[in-house]
Amino acid sequence: SPPLSVSPAADPAVISPQDPTLLIGSSLVATCTVSPDFPLKAEDLYWTLNGRRLPAASYAALGPSTLSVALARLNGSRQQSGDNLVCHSRDGGILAGSCLYVGLPPEKPVNITCWSKNMKDLTCKWAPGTEGETFLHTNYTLKYKRRWYGQDNTCQEYHTAGTYSCHIPKDLALFTPYEIWVEASNRLGVAVSDVVMLDILDVVTTDPPSDVHVSRVGDLEDQLSVRWSSPPALKDFLFQAKYQIQYRVEDSSEWKVVDDVGNQTSCRLAGLRPGTVYFVQVRCNPFSIYGSKKAGIWSDWSNPTAASTPRSERVAGGCDPKGGEQNTTLRRELKQFFGWVKKHAYGCSNLGIKLYDQWRVWLQK
Amino acid sequence: GDSWGIFTFLCAALCNLPALPALNCSEELGAGQSIQQTYDLTRYLEHQLRTLAGTYLNYLGPPFNEPDFTPPRLARAERVPSATVDLDLWRGLTDNARLAANYRAYSRLLCYLRVLDGQVGTAELRHRLAHFCASLQGLVLSIGGVMSSLGYPLPAGPAAPPAPPGAPAAPNDFLKKMDDFWLLKELQTWLWRSAKDFNRLKKKVPPAVVTLRLEARGF
Numbered sequence: 001s002p003p004l005s006v007s008p009a010a011d012p013a014v015i016s017p018q019d020p021t022l023l024i025g026s027s028l029v030a031t032c033t034v035s036p037d038f039p040l041k042a043e044d045l046y047w048t049l050n051g052r053r054l055p056a057a058s059y060a061a062l063g064p065s066t067l068s069v070a071l072a073r074l075n076g077s078r079q080q081s082g083d084n085l086v087c088h089s090r091d092g093g094i095l096a097g098s099c100l101y102v103g104l105p106p107e108k109p110v111n112i113t114c115w116s117k118n119m120k121d122l123t124c125k126w127a128p129g130t131e132g133e134t135f136l137h138t139n140y141t142l143k144y145k146r147r148w149y150g151q152d153n154t155c156q157e158y159h160t161a162g163t164y165s166c167h168i169p170k171d172l173a174l175f176t177p178y179e180i181w182v183e184a185s186n187r188l189g190v191a192v193s194d195v196v197m198l199d200i201l202d203v204v205t206t207d208p209p210s211d212v213h214v215s216r217v218g219d220l221e222d223q224l225s226v227r228w229s230s231p232p233a234l235k236d237f238l239f240q241a242k243y244q245i246q247y248r249v250e251d252s253s254e255w256k257v258v259d260d261v262g263n264q265t266s267c268r269l270a271g272l273r274p275g276t277v278y279f280v281q282v283r284c285n286p287f288s289i290y291g292s293k294k295a296g297i298w299s300d301w302s303n304p305t306a307a308s309t310p311r312s313e314r315v316a317g318g319c320d321p322k323g324g325e326q327n328t329t330l331r332r333e334l335k336q337f338f339g340w341v342k343k344h345a346y347g348c349s350n351l352g353i354k355l356y357d358q359w360r361v362w363l364q365k
Numbered sequence: 366g367d368s369w370g371i372f373t374f375l376c377a378a379l380c381n382l383p384a385l386p387a388l389n390c391s392e393e394l395g396a397g398q399s400i401q402q403t404y405d406l407t408r409y410l411e412h413q414l415r416t417l418a419g420t421y422l423n424y425l426g427p428p429f430n431e432p433d434f435t436p437p438r439l440a441r442a443e444r445v446p447s448a449t450v451d452l453d454l455w456r457g458l459t460d461n462a463r464l465a466a467n468y469r470a471y472s473r474l475l476c477y478l479r480v481l482d483g484q485v486g487t488a489e490l491r492h493r494l495a496h497f498c499a500s501l502q503g504l505v506l507s508i509g510g511v512m513s514s515l516g517y518p519l520p521a522g523p524a525a526p527p528a529p530p531g532a533p534a535a536p537n538d539f540l541k542k543m544d545d546f547w548l549l550k551e552l553q554t555w556l557w558r559s560a561k562d563f564n565r566l567k568k569k570v571p572p573a574v575v576t577l578r579l580e581a582r583g584f
Binding site (some may be wrong): 012015018019048050051052078079080081082083084086093094096097098099137158163 | 423424425426427428429430436437486488489537538539540542543
């Protein structure tokens with residue numbers, strides 16, 4: 001018989017249950033009942049689940065136009081929009097369908113961490129708490145309230161710092177403990193994280209330092225001088241800043257950290273290798289906020305800045321790694337080239353070895 | 366490569382147009398350019414839709430993402446403007462009527478898509494849908510621009526009605542999946558046919574100066 005492509009007035013069949021939600025491992029008996037307007041019998045029907053035909057052994061005719069199917073020990077849904085259980089007529093036409101949502105209830109979200117940028121806002125992130133998946137779409141809601149004041153607030157701006165994050169842009173009080181928690185919910189249930197208590201002033205971070213410059217110290221082969229500006233927000237707020245520097249040689253991934261920079265905006269790196277390109281980054285930690293003794297949260301590192309230590313022209317008796325030698329020959333030639341360019345070409349004043357170093361930093365990203 | 370960049374740029378420009386006067390340079394000059402832009406936009410949307418539909422149908426799961434899948438059109442109420450019409454009938458329409466039909470169809474398709482955007486599960490899909498809706502909005506404006514430059518009145522009513530017209534939401538999740546499937550299918554057919562329409566229209570309207578006029582909106 002030709003495929004059922006006519007659009008009838010009523011739905012051709014009805015499936016029960018329609019769009020159920022089930023725990024993983026549960027069993028289900030579904031029935032498909034053909035509408036009386038249709039000349040179809042139970043033996044003219046068959047079932048598919050996610051496009052795969054289900055074995056006839058699991059069918060049972062419950063009436064002249066009702067066919068059931070038994071599904072045992074269901075796995076988690078193949079897609080979050082639900083598994084497609086479909087009742088077909090013999091020729092393959094679709095009579096009705098039901099979406100099965102098979103999964104697990106959510107687990108408590110964990111590891112809530114928050115930070116405030118310049119005491120103006122609060123961003124929090126968390127982890128889902130389920131080792132594997134729930135197989136169902138799970139909604140997360142971050143809530144917060146001032147301790148001892150009744151009203152719960154709900155965070156609105158999600159995904160600002162990754163999937164499991166939320167941003168509270170305003171109306172936050174300082175010197176006040178806040179209670180913060182995350183609620184996870186899906187079709188099978190709700191789970192609430194433990195409550196985190198914090199004062200905005202405890203979790204303040206700021207922008208990385210700006211205008212980081214690295215330069216040589218005269219002809220000293222083993223030193224570089226680093227200078228930077230304090231982040232602009234510093235002058236608006238009553239906090240001090242302490243800084244940290246990290247640096248590495250170009251072809252290494254190991255950063256060396258200078259911890260005792262204090263609150264100066266310059267520092268000299270010593271004990272460096274001559275004739276080597278170094279990448280340097282600086283970050284800032286606001287502390288002593290409104291006079292408290294506590295430290296804040298370290299900012300991101302500034303963009304890497306590059307510079308090279310000088311190398312004396314006298315050939316030293318020491319050994320250089322092979323790569324280093326090629327490097328320095330290239331650099332020397334480049335410097336000579338740039339010197340020539342400056343003299344003979346107009347408008348190329350920005351061209352120089354510093355620009356070449358920045359390019360090498362950019363290459364490493 | 367580069368062409369897609371230009372189309373996106375045009376899209377963004379068109380979506381920022383509050384009204385259409387920027388396309389009204391001189392009637393003939395404007396028309397030629399408008400039609401070309403609209404054609405290009407249609408092709409770009411076809412391309413975008415292929416990726417969007419692929420992702421969305423995978424989200425719906427098998428059998429929806431199977432290549433030859435054709436569910437029945439269960440006629441509760443035919444909500445989505447159907448692209449299947451008698452081709453002779455279609456070609457027999459005046460340019461005005463054909464343009465107006467395109468304008469109305471895409472306006473309605475756009476608002477169905479926006480409803481979809483509000484309900485869909487994954488962040489990736491929402492992102493793609495939002496992007497597609499923005500481009501489709503550009504197409505509606507672009508068609509309006511062509512009609513204006515040819516001296517045709519715009520179809521009555523708002524360009525993009527705020528709520529889907531009339532019909533109730535699908536009574537169950539499976540029927541909703543079928544509705545979504547057909548929405549994407551119809552969109553595909555509309556875009557395919559519109560490209561042909563605009564190509565034909567291009568040949569009717571005398572070609573103008575080849576320079577792209579981007580004087581509007583500070584570009």
